Amino acid sequence: MSSDSSTGKKVFAVAVPIVLGIAIWLAPVPANLSPQAWHMFAIFAATIAAILTQPLPSGAVMLIALCVAIFTQTLTEAKALSGFASGTVWLIFCAYILSLGFVTSGLGKRIAYKMLSLFGGSSLGIAYSLGISDLIMAPAMPSVTARSGGIIFPIARSINTVLGSAPGESGKKIGDFLTMVCFQFTPITGAIFLTGMAANPLVSSLAKSSLGVEITWSGWFIAAVVPALVCFCLMPLLVYKLVNPELKRTPEAKVMGREALSQLGPMTTTEKKVAFGFLLALVG
Structure with a gap:
């Protein structure tokens, strides 16, 4: 059947x-x-x-x-x-290839768990650690789905499970706060880089064809970095005041980050290659 x-x-x-x-x-x-x-x-x-x-x-x-x-x-x-023949098309294609590398090699998770082990001692620390992880990956991952849905949100969900905060009444502990912050981080980190999300190169292409304005990767970054980073720093504080999670201190999250890193072990050759390719792409 x-x-x-x-x-x-x-x-x-x-x-x-x-x-x-x-x-x-x-x-x-x-x-x-x-x-x-x-x-x-x-x-x-x-x-x-x-x-x-x-x-x-x-x-x-x-x-x-x-x-x-x-x-x-x-x-x-x-x-x-x-x-x-468009350089923008090849730029976004290369970024998607790197995006796959971040997900399949496990480098994206390693970055997120490392940030969590360093800054995950409080609910705000967890939020910023996930946001910084998203920010680090954004230049090489134009797919919001790959970044948030494939790496950040699963880790946030695991944190919520460890802290006993599920959707519903228990979400007030910390789950509602983390979910809202992660959701709001995505458009901010995506706006900083030309390769931060798929819509950005389309905007660049339309600006060139319609207005004759050519927007380079560095030009986009210089124009967007200051307002976007202001939003990046202030948004979690605003959401923290509005949602007011019950859990303020979260040492369990730091422990979870360390344990997850130990399970991943040392960086694999594939992860090192992806990291090298990422740095090379940024320089290029």
């Missing part, structure tokens, strides 16, 4: 984008719109639907959409592949 259900889901995932794309493609072209533009919209809609239904990984879906646009002559090869 489960096999039939799985097969049905796969068929649905494949059928939806195909049917949607064909339906739009064959529909009458609206007035004042060229057939090429309408066909491009059909490919775009089918691509978005495929990303949502996930018949294949998103990267494969995008490549298939690119091939369809070229083979149907909706776009010329030059136009379809023009994005690969």
